[in-house]
Amino acid sequence: MTLSPNDALLIIDLQNDFCPGGSLPISDAHAIVPLINALAARFSHIVLTQDWHPPAHISFASTHPNRQPYQTIQAPYGPQTLWPDHCVQQTRGAQVHPTLDVPHGQYKLHRTAVRIWDGRRSDIRFIRFEASASKY
Numbered sequence: 001m002t003l004s005p006n007d008a009l010l011i012i013d014l015q016n017d018f019c020p021g022g023s024l025p026i027s028d029a030h031a032i033v034p035l036i037n038a039l040a041a042r043f044s045h046i047v048l049t050q051d052w053h054p055p056a057h058i059s060f061a062s063t064h065p066n067r068q069p070y071q072t073i074q075a076p077y078g079p080q081t082l083w084p085d086h087c088v089q090q091t092r093g094a095q096v097h098p099t100l101d102v103p104h105g106q107y108k109l110h111r112t113a114v115r116i117w118d119g120r121r122s123d124i125r126f127i128r129f130e131a132s133a134s135k136y
C-alpha cells in the first residue's frame with residue numbers, strides 16, 4: 001500500500017468500555033492495538049472517534065424503568081436498542097485504550113448521538129487535539 005501525504009487513518013471507538021474489562025466489551029478488541037500503532041506511524045493524518053454519551057443517555061437500559069440491555073424501545077427517531085451504560089463522558093470507560101500510541105493524532109471526534117447512516121439528526125463535535133492531550 002502506497003500512502004500519500006493526504007491519506008488519513010481513522011481509529012474508530014477504540015475505548016476502554018469496548019475492550020475486555022469494559023462495560024460493553026468486544027472479545028480481544030485490545031489485540032488490534034499493536035497493529036494500529038504500527039499503521040499509525042505511517043500516516044501523517046490521524047482522526048480518532050470516541051463514543052461519548054452523557055449520563056442517563058436514551059440508549060442506556062438503566063435510563064428506562066424495567067428495561068434490560070439489548071431490549072428495543074421506540075424512540076422519537078425510531079427503534080432504539082438499549083445498551084449497558086458505556087462510554088459516559090469524562091469517565092475511564094470513555095477514554096481511548098491506554099496502549100494506543102498515536103502522539104501525532106490530530107483530531108478527536110466525540111459522538112454523542114449517531115444516526116448519520118439514515119440521515120437523521122446527529123450531534124457530532126470535532127475537537128482539535130490540545131498539545132497536552134496528544135499523548136494517552
Ligand SMILES: [Zn+2]
Pocket residue numbers: 051052053086087
Ligand atoms: Zn454508545
